[in-house]
Amino acid sequence: MKTIDSLEPHAAAPHLAAWALEQAAFAPDAAPSLHLQTCQACQGQVAELQRQRAAFLTARPARPFIVHVQERASHRPFPWFRFLLPAATAFALVTVLLVFVGGQLPDDVSLKGAAPQLRILVSRQGAEATEWAPTVPLREGDLLKFAVTLPSDGFLFVANLDSQGHVSRYFPTEGRASQALRRGEHLLPGSVALDAVQGDELIIAVVSNAALTEAQVSSAASKAFAQSGQRLEAIEALELPGATAIKLHHKTP
Amino acid sequence: MNREALEQLYTAYGFAVHRRCSRLLGSDAEADDALQEVFLRVERFGTHSVAEPLPWLYTLANHHCFDVLAKRKRIDGSVDAVAMRAAEGSEGPSLERTQLVAMVLANCSVRARDAATLYYVDEMTQDEVANRLGVSRKTVKEKLAQFKTVAARILGLVNGEEAAR
Numbered sequence: 563m564k565t566i567d568s569l570e571p572h573a574a575a576p577h578l579a580a581w582a583l584e585q586a587a588f589a590p591d592a593a594p595s596l597h598l599q600t601c602q603a604c605q606g607q608v609a610e611l612q613r614q615r616a617a618f619l620t621a622r623p624a625r626p627f628i629v630h631v632q633e634r635a636s637h638r639p640f641p642w643f644r645f646l647l648p649a650a651t652a653f654a655l656v657t658v659l660l661v662f663v664g665g666q667l668p669d670d671v672s673l674k675g676a677a678p679q680l681r682i683l684v685s686r687q688g689a690e691a692t693e694w695a696p697t698v699p700l701r702e703g704d705l706l707k708f709a710v711t712l713p714s715d716g717f718l719f720v721a722n723l724d725s726q727g728h729v730s731r732y733f734p735t736e737g738r739a740s741q742a743l744r745r746g747e748h749l750l751p752g753s754v755a756l757d758a759v760q761g762d763e764l765i766i767a768v769v770s771n772a773a774l775t776e777a778q779v780s781s782a783a784s785k786a787f788a789q790s791g792q793r794l795e796a797i798e799a800l801e802l803p804g805a806t807a808i809k810l811h812h813k814t815p
Numbered sequence: 816m817n818r819e820a821l822e823q824l825y826t827a828y829g830f831a832v833h834r835r836c837s838r839l840l841g842s843d844a845e846a847d848d849a850l851q852e853v854f855l856r857v858e859r860f861g862t863h864s865v866a867e868p869l870p871w872l873y874t875l876a877n878h879h880c881f882d883v884l885a886k887r888k889r890i891d892g893s894v895d896a897v898a899m900r901a902a903e904g905s906e907g908p909s910l911e912r913t914q915l916v917a918m919v920l921a922n923c924s925v926r927a928r929d930a931a932t933l934y935y936v937d938e939m940t941q942d943e944v945a946n947r948l949g950v951s952r953k954t955v956k957e958k959l960a961q962f963k964t965v966a967a968r969i970l971g972l973v974n975g976e977e978a979a980r
Contacts, residue, residue, distance in 0.1 A: 579938035581870075588831045589869055615830035624822040624829070631851055632818065635858045685844035705844045751851070753844055 578604045587611035630749060676713035680720075680767045680807040683707040685753070699814040706754045708733065708765070711747040716769040716804070718743050719779050720750065725761040725794060727787045729780040732765070738776040740768065762794045762812050770804030778802065816861050824862070825854060828869055832876050838936065839880035839920070852879050870947070877932050884921040919966045926950075927965075930958035 578586070578597060586592050587608045598604050684698075685691040685705040694700070708720055719740035720733035734741040735752045768779060782800040790796035799806045816824075829850065836849035853875045865871045920928050926948070933944045934955075941959070945952045 579940075581933075581937035581939055584831055585867075585869060588828055589867070590827055614834075618830040618833065619826060622829070622833075624825045627829070627851075628818055628821045628825055628854070631821070631854045631858055634851065635855055683844075685842065688842040688844075690843035691847065705842070707844060707847070749847075752848065 577601060578607075583607050583611065588615065626747070633744070633748075634751065677805040678713065678716075678718070678767050678769045678807045679711040679747075680765065680809055681709040681711075682765065682809060682811070683709060694811070696809070696811065699812045700756055701814055702756055702758045704756045706756065707752075708750045708767070709747055710743075710750060710767050710769075710807070712743055712745045712769055713805075714745045716743065716745075716771055717741060717773050718748075719768045719770075719774055719776070721766045721768075721776075721779050721783060722754075723764040723766060723783045723787060723794065723797075724759060725763065725792075726759075727784060727792065729783045731776050731779075740770060740774045740779075742773070756813060760813050762810060764794050764797060765809045765811065766800065767807040768800060768802055768804050769806075770802065772803065774802060774804065816858055820862075821854065821858060824857065824868060824872075828872050829854075831869060832872050835873055835876045835936070836880055839877070839932075840883060845883065849876065849879050849883065873937075877929070881920060881925070881928055887921065918969050919962070922965045922969070923962050924958070926954075927958040927961040930955050931962040934959055 578595070578601075582595070583604065586594060586598055586604075588611070598608065682694040683691040683706065684694040684700065685707070686701070687703070691705070691707055694706075700706075710718060710720070712718065717740035718733060719731075722730040722732055724730075731738070732754055733750050766779075766783060768774060779800070779802065782802045786797045786800050787794070795810055797808065799808070832853050833846050833850045836853075837843050837846035840846055840849060853872060856875055856879075857872075862868060862871070920931070923931065929948055930944055933939045933947055934941070939947065941952050941955045945955045948955070
């Protein structure tokens with residue numbers, strides 16, 4: 563890529579331009595140009611791009627990615643449905659209320675009570691996100707993503723509890739009630755940028771068989787914080803009708 | 816689109832789209848999100864049998880990244896403020912450069928961003944850019960000049976701050 567600092571147009575290079583190299587490397591039916599057939603340097607670049615793609619697909623396989631995309635697509639309205647937003651919102655509220663009042667998921671959904679698994683992925687200064695190890699302090703500006711594995715279908719809520727007892731909602735990013743998800747691993751959408759507040763924090767994932775409101779989770783977290791003597795490390799679960807996964811981390815400047 | 820077709824498209828071009836988003840956004844984590852958004856659009860609206868999927872996917876990726884950059888601009892504040900922070904170097908060289916690229920792109924018109932991306936990132940010639948965008952070469956030159964003006968202004972602010980320190 564050309565550097566923004568130089569603002570120079572690319573020279574009349576003897577080699578293929580970036581778009582031509584990418585087309586040659588990635589398009590399955592691309593016929594190699596005459597230049598590519600005879601230029602070892604360009605052949606090497608194409609091979610390197612293909613090697614990087616293979617590594618990328620190993621790290622991010624197609625099947626789970628596409629399954630996740632299709633799950634998200636099934637939860638988001640088409641833009642031309644916007645005029646139905648008020649009606650859709652009312653319908654969603656009634657549905658959530660019915661599920662909540664009913665206290666159960668639909669018949670084909672069950673929760674066996676096993677705890678969910680919570681993984682935290684950290685990206686620091688734009689680097690690729692890697693799984694966070696509990697012994698590694700987090701810093702201001704770190705970007706966190708969350709991967710949660712549900713042992714069975716259920717409703718998920720992810721919150722943060724800091725050392726002052728403040729509770730923040732991480733998931734769902736929109737709405738104030740836990741969101742229904744199928745069993746299996748979910749890389750949650752969006753990411754969280756850590757602020758400058760230092761000290762210990764808990765990340766709490768709650769899976770339940772009925773929708774929980776943000777107020778319920780926040781109240782249970784505050785109660786656990788008070789009962790633990792404001793010691794985050796002593797909190798093992800929340801008093802909620804569901805299973806909980808908790809991660810304690812320490813944030814430094 | 817059915818799952819098999821999507822998987823084939825992802826296997827062939829997912830890395831390329833992610834790489835493009837990572838370059839524009841300067842963050843692998845944000846590129847992960849951008850990749851999902853691009854394929855969400857593909858899943859929802861289909862490929863409409865485009866003859867060349869890669870340029871089409873790049874267009875989707877570019878526009879999504881430009882939206883992200885525009886939001887980042889609104890959050891981060893004015894050009895002057897960001898340039899000052901970048902000059903202070905408090906955010907590390909990688910983020911500094913990313914902020915600069917983001918600010919330049921976020922402050923250009925849509926056409927100037929499209930032209931600059933094809934010219935500087937894809938390394939197309941001006942004729943190729945004109946052909947891709949369906950405009951004249953003269954228009955491409957004008958848009959690239961606009962991009963350079965914005966970039967020079969922001970780089971000038973940064974250099975000014977550095978010189979003042």
